[in-house]
Amino acid sequence: MPRIIVIRKSLTAFVCGVAGFLPIIGVVPGFYALLCWNRIRTRYRDEWNPASAYLGCGARLAALGLGISALIVAVAIVTAGW
Numbered sequence: 001m002p003r004i005i006v007i008r009k010s011l012t013a014f015v016c017g018v019a020g021f022l023p024i025i026g027v028v029p030g031f032y033a034l035l036c037w038n039r040i041r042t043r044y045r046d047e048w049n050p051a052s053a054y055l056g057c058g059a060r061l062a063a064l065g066l067g068i069s070a071l072i073v074a075v076a077i078v079t080a081g082w
Contacts, residue, residue: 006044010051010058013037017058021065023072030069033062 013036020030037059040049049055 003047003049006040006047006049007051009036009040010049010055013040013062014051014054014058017061017065020062021068023065023068026062026065027069030062030066033058034066037062 013033016029016033016036020026020033037055040055
């Protein structure tokens, strides 16, 4: 596979991860960033990726944003019951 595809998909995952860091609004981009991260890790396992730092950072931001969104929803549900 051409290396440029790996780099572009890694940068896409980073941008979606940054957008996914936003609570509630970034749920869809966060899921997409994690999906891109999974695809790149499985399909291009042996390919050298100069943008791997961006890929990892985007995945971490997306996971953190999804966790924060889940926490906000959980707190809203619990406080609505009181």
